[in-house]
Amino acid sequence: xxxxxxxxxxxxxxxxxxxxxxxxxxxxxxxxxxxxxxxxxxxxxxxxxxxxxxxxxxxxxxxxxxxxxxxxxxxxxxxxxxxxxxxxxxxxxxxxxxxxxxxxxxxxxxxxxxxxxxxxxxxxxxxx
Numbered sequence: 001x002x003x004x005x006x007x008x009x010x011x012x013x014x015x016x017x018x019x020x021x022x023x024x025x026x027x028x029x030x031x032x033x034x035x036x037x038x039x040x041x042x043x044x045x046x047x048x049x050x051x052x053x054x055x056x057x058x059x060x061x062x063x064x065x066x067x068x069x070x071x072x073x074x075x076x077x078x079x080x081x082x083x084x085x086x087x088x089x090x091x092x093x094x095x096x097x098x099x100x101x102x103x104x105x106x107x108x109x110x111x112x113x114x115x116x117x118x119x120x121x122x123x124x125x126x127x128x
Contacts (some may be wrong), residue, residue: 005073006064009080013056013087020049020091044098048091055110059083062117069124071117079113086110 024045028034037043063083067076086109093102 003064004066005076006060006067007081009063009084010060012080012084013060016025016084016087017049017052017056019054020045024049040084044094048094051090051094052087056083057116059110059114059117062114062121066117066124069121070128071120072125075116075120079117082109083113085114 023059024042027042027045031039031042033042037046063076063079066074086106088106089102090106090110093100093106
């Protein structure tokens with residue numbers, strides 16, 4: 001079994017990670033805060049990247065495992081698209097309207113995606 005779908009999302013999320021982390025350093029320099037936070041925009045940028053790092057790696061591992069075990073490629077693709085959209089929604093809402101519903105919706109979609117992939121793993125292991 002080889003990967004066909006998951007590597008696309010691994011590459012996409014690697015690039016997204018760079019897009020999220022790159023502006024933090026220059027912004028820190030601009031506002032003269034070398035460590036920690038205390039400034040609203042900086043805190044939202046750091047938290048957005050942190051949440052990305054908390055969610056995406058394990059979901060990608062789960063996606064890769066499901067794909068290796070032979071889960072349906074349409075499911076893998078759908079979960080990858082859902083995770084991509086959920087992370088974008090979460091981050092954009094955090095940056096533009098931190099109390100908006102987009103963060104909650106993005107988080108819920110991310111959790112459902114992870115749950116679906118975990119279910120696919122268990123199905124492939126014990127029921128397929």
